[in-house]
Amino acid sequence: MNKKFPISLHFVLTFIGLAVMLYMIFLYAPEEMTMGEVQRIFYVHVACAWPALMGFIIIFFSSIVYLWKRTQYADELAHTTAEVGFIFCTCVLVTGPLWAKPAWGVWWAWDARLTLTFLLWLLYIAYLMLRSYLVNPGRAANLCAVVGIIGFVDVLIDYMAIRWWRTQHPQPVVLGGPDSGLDPRMLATLLVSVCVFTILFFLLVRIRLRLAGIRRELSEIRHVLAFKHSED
Amino acid sequence: MSSLRIIWNILIKDLRVEWRNRETLASMCVFGLLIVFLFNFAFETAREETLRLLPSVLWVAIAFAGVLGFNRSFASERENACLEGMTLAPVDPSTIFVGKMLANLIFLGIAEVVMVFAATLWFNVSFLPALGQLLLIAFFGTLGYAALGTIFGAIAANTRMREVMLTVLQFPIAFWILMLSIDSTGNALRGNPQGNWIGGIARVAGISVVFTVASYLLFEYVLEE
DSSP, X not given: OTTTSOHHHHHHHHHHHHHHHHHIIIIISOOBTTTBGGGGHHHHHHHHHHHHHHHHHHHHHHHHHHHHHOOHHHXXXXXXXXXXXXXXXXXXXXXXXXXXXXXXXXXXXXXXXXHHHHHHHHHHHHHHHHHHHBSOGGGHHHHHHHHHHHHHHHHHHHHHHHHHTTTTSOOOOOSSOTTTTOOHHHHHHHHHHHHHHHHHHHHHHXXXXXXXXXXXXXXXXXXXXXXXXXXX | OOHHHHHHHHHHHHHHHHHHHOHHHHHHHHHHHHHHHHHHHHTTTOGGGHHHHHHHHHHHHHHHHHHHHHHHHHHHHHGGGHHHHHHHSSSOHHHHHHHHHHHHHHHHXXXXXXXXXXXXXXXXXXXXXXXXXXXXXXXXXXXXXXXXXXXXXXXXXXXXXXXXXXXXXXXXXXXXXXXXXXXXXXHHHTTOTTSOHHHHHHHHHHHHHHHHXXXXXHHHHHHOO
């Protein structure tokens, strides 16, 4: 992967993608009729939501792979994905209220998708806190993999439970109403921004993974040096 | 030794330890009582709202009292390296999980009886008309909550600030167990205006069983060195 598609190329691609995305969001996409300019945050909001969810799916699978095959790489992948996914999830929670206030008149409503995103955000926090609070780092991989798997089971349960909860609630208020005759230019902008944010997500994960690899090498070198030092 | 025998031994050990020092149970009951008391006093003015508020008050009290107990459950095993002893024993780690979970379930169950008794007196509500349903909800709700608490208690015992860590892990993941239990309890107390009481309990039971099985399967990785 690194030889065929080096990080530098990935970086350039992301940069171009972001520029195109900004052009499309602010100049190409038409203004929404009822909400006006505010609606343009929709492209960033939805584009952040997808990587945030995908992050936990990756954590789930790499946790299973770690517990099964014991590959260090799977554990590092889960850790880095959690960090990057947490940032995207935070972006969803920040852009959401900014849009909700002018569109709905309130900053926050406990509607299905908001609740889900908030619970996902709490899961990311729990996962990352566990990583940093562990006393014995040797057991970190195992314990975090267990939390990653139970956390993903919880995400699935959230998706079902949110429909059972107080079913008299109306279905989510117009979240941009993508099904109700979205302008083709809007749809194109949305698709591009989702793609660009996914590419950005993987770029951040790769940079962070490389850092994790360097750290691991460094600690191995330190071990060897300390061992040699003790022999002298 | 058969697995049932091992589970029974661990359960009896926990109950015996608890019988001798009475620390966990006493703190859970007192803490639960305090929460019910505080809410009762705070909601004094809203008499007519009692049936709407009471389920939330009770389950929040159960949630907090439970966390107290789960913290002790594995923290006490770390003193004198008891956990290492248990891990070294030639038994299936899952049986340790079941034993500890049953002990937590019993402790939390006893604390629940105390809290419900206090709520009956202070909120002036009778639980008897819907007792059967409430027992089912309490059993399944507590089962899932205790299963998660047991595995997270074991995980949090490895961390600094383990009380905080357990809470941060437990509440988001046990969220729906609590919320759906509150919902079903409220329905049962109001005499099921929407009918179909079995559906609510089935949902609580379903989620609890899923989490219990997941915790049971994953517990061996928590103990692994």
